[in-house]
Amino acid sequence: MSKKNFYLVIIFLALLSCRNSTINSFEEDKLKDINKRVDELISKMTIDEKIGQMIQVDRSAVINNPQDIKNYYIGSILSGGGSAPATNTPEAWADMYDQFQSYALQTRLKIPLIYGIDAVHGHNNVYGAVIFPHNIGLGCTRNPELVEKVARAAAEEVAATGIDWTFAPCIAVPQDERWGRTYEGFGETPELAVMMAAPAVRGFQTEILGSSNSSILACAKHFLGDGGTKGGKDQGDTQLDEATIRKIHLPGYISAINAGVGSIMASYSSINGLKMHGSKYWLTDVLKGELKFQGFIVSDWGGVDQLPGDYKSKLETAINAGIDMVMLPYDYKNFFITMKQLINEKRIPVSRIDDAVRRILKVKFQLGLFEKPYTDRSLLSKFGSQEHRMIAREAVRQSLVLLKNENKILPLSKNAKRILVAGKAANDLGIQCGGWTISWQGSSGNITIGTTILEAIKKAVSPNTLVSYSVDGNEIDNADVAIVVIGEEPYAEGQGDRSDLNLSTKDINLITNIKSKGIPVVAILISGRPMIITNLLDYCDAFIAAWLPGSEGDGIADVLFGDYKPTGKLSLSWPKSMNQVPINIGDENYDPLFPYGYGLTY
């Protein structure tokens, strides 16, 4: 390096460090200002107004009596899965948000409300939103920059509807493939949770929470050990010693906290028989004390109600354990009365209430809600945009894992004479999106805007190629190749818990029948987890794990026809049989069908 360039590098580094220290000092000043504003506001608040800030209700609880937002000083509203305005358009969501906000701003101190939603793979409750691959597929990309881009795009669509907060990223570390929420985690190792938690948080929040009109609050969930329950039972019991809990399930949260995550959701599950919603040790001593989490802890939906004892005891336990905001989600009147009793009887110290309210208000100030409480409708052009669909298509490409490619049958030629496409999932947007899409559980059918796998194949091939579609593959006796899409119908949470991960007889027969006609088979599995395919593999010339790819089926065609060489690597170990489940890298006698990290390319 020449002397001149050397000095230029020195000057550049000096300017950079000066810039960073300027930003840091600017940030420090901003936080000091916010803390001062929080102190001033808290000093004016009555106990009723403080209790109100700890309430989160579903929109359905106040849609017909919004004046109660004002009367009970309600600080937060959410949309549970599928809880949408009658007209499911972005504009109708923004109108609903603004109407709710207008009632919050009629309170004495005009404290704005914060609205939360499960935007877990795009703004998935809203018709026409771009639906991204679920986290299990994003984990297979091993691409944190892409995960940040996906979260950023989702944040822009969420903010376009006025909503300020997503209950994402889920940084569960699923250990048992029978768990219905396996697909919500990035993968079976803490390394993947660490790799993706911070980029996802930064994508949603931007580098500094509130620094842009599309910065929304992220929520790392579900703290702690949701993916480690015995038998993969949803909301079950994670029976591990503390060292193992810390090794597997905690690292993702450290990463999220270091990225500045502003909220964390408590898990329904238990650790060694103790419900997380009542664990002072994990919520306060570890999360707020040892890890210095500065944001607020929100309960899960009715999570407080699952604690032992009567309602009053449940609330006492949960709030004293460290829950700051309670996702009730309906009975705010009973909450209000019970909290007043608990405070008057000194069963919950006012200092605990002040700590909870301080944490909540700080996030609201950081988000800029006091200055800009209403929807910024300039973002509506971003909703469902082509730009976002291209990001989703890229994520689909990179999430696919090629498990088998006999005689290099893939990539297929775009000039093949005849391609048979078979399987219900080949032409079903709802199935390829999976759970948490439009409705809580998701559903098959043409549920939103997007491109099915069949439509993508038809777009990709040459005009001379005949693409024949047959749900059961019966009508067609000859084709150059058959693309057969099999897999799971949509589900969410405990409704996805399974004791058996074998493919359906229907799916197996679909493939074996087509193969028996002498047609080469390219199998595509749409699923929220690895399934038992060992005996079926012999009938498949190629096999792709596509997970739950979302609305942009073009990404699958890109890989099928070689416009993108597959790069995905398994984010979970693939069991040979149910006898091996649960199976995770590092297990003794680890002998999966395909190991964690496996993936072929062209």
Ligand code: GLC
């Ligand atoms: C659900 C889920 C949680 C979600 C919340 C709000 O039961 O456990 O992940 O964020 O309720 O929908």
